[in-house]
Amino acid sequence: MPPSIKMPIKFECPSCQTVYMHKYSPDAILTSYPTCPDCQQPGQLQGTIEMQDLFKHPVVLANYYWKDTLQRFQHS
Numbered sequence: 369m370p371p372s373i374k375m376p377i378k379f380e381c382p383s384c385q386t387v388y389m390h391k392y393s394p395d396a397i398l399t400s401y402p403t404c405p406d407c408q409q410p411g412q413l414q415g416t417i418e419m420q421d422l423f424k425h426p427v428v429l430a431n432y433y434w435k436d437t438l439q440r441f442q443h444s
């Protein structure tokens with residue numbers, strides 16, 4: 369995988385039992401830890417997504433890339 373493609377990182381919320389994605393950025397994790405979209409509690413870092421996540425969480429990933437595309441569109 370070329371380094372120009374940034375894989376999102378995966379978090380799991382222990383209280384909601386949900387998985388959510390966040391754009392990979394070392395600064396973002398250090399300064400503003402991405403919280404659970406449902407309960408706003410800090411989730412557990414699971415690392416970057418893997419191929420198996422594409423099959424496990426297709427809807428989560430689709431939402432992530434949809435939001436990412438929207439943000440890019442708004443910022444341009």
Ligand SMILES: [Zn+2]
Binds near residue numbers: 385404405
């Ligand atoms: Zn939660």
